[in-house]
Structures are given as structure tokens and as C-alpha cells.
Amino acid sequence: MKLESPEYCSLCNPERERILWKNDFVRVISVSDDAYPVFCRVITNQHWVEFSDLSPVDREQIMHVVYSVEKEMRILLSPTKVNIASFGNLVPHLHWHVIPRFQGDPHYPNPIWGDLTGGRPVSPPSGFWEIFGDSLRAYLDNDRI
Incomplete structure (x- = not known):
């Protein structure tokens, strides 16, 4: 099995994902994580391995x-910090983790x-994903990206 191949890539062939926003190039999903209930990923729709493989x-x-995901999280959640990371060692498909962090989280x-x-997980406010998705769509759908 070649991990670089889209055939075996879990992000090219997701079993289930909650898409918050999507265009032809990229999608934003919520990540199911009990310790971090407002964790998102920004994922290229096409199988790219390295950031430098993309056009400018x-x-x-x-x-x-x-940036937009981080901005909306800051507006809606007021986290202590937002962590943004891109690794790809386990899943070599270009994607970013966007994780709001709070003092006292695990x-x-x-x-x-x-x-x-x-620490303990910080629960999102009631209806967070709907509000966040609406806010993100309103921002990105009206933006020229």
C-alpha cells in the first residue's frame, strides 16, 4: 500500500465527515474529538501531499x-489561543488542523x-456548529477567493 496514493488516502475517501464549507478546491470539516469538541480541518479536495506542490x-x-476558520473561531469562542498545524506524516494529504485552545483544556x-x-474539555456553546457553519459560509461565500 502506497500512502501517497489517493486510492488509500482516508481524506480522499472519507467514511463520514461533517462538511461546514466547501468549494471546488478545499473543504472545512468538523473533527469528532471528545477532548477538543470544536476542532476543524481544512482539507484540499484533490490529493496533494506538499504545500509547495500547489500553485501560488x-x-x-x-x-x-x-485564516477564515481561525478568525470565526476567535469571534465565536474567544479561545486563549488557536493552534494551526499541518503535518501529514500519518495521512500524507495536504490539510490543516485548526484547534481553539483554552486554559484548563486537557x-x-x-x-x-x-x-x-x-484539564477538562471545553464544551462549545449550544448550537455552535450551526452558528459557526453559517458564519463561515457567509464570510467565504461572499469573499473573492
């Missing part, structure tokens, strides 16, 4: 979407993949 226009577009101030610090 596509690089600008995806970073604008990452790993704070460590990365979410680091050592636990004994």
Missing part, C-alpha cells in the same frame, strides 16, 4: 480559508498531541 493562487486560497499549554495536564 491555490496556496493563497487555502491559507485564506485557514493538554494546555502543551500541544494536543503532547502530555496531558489534567
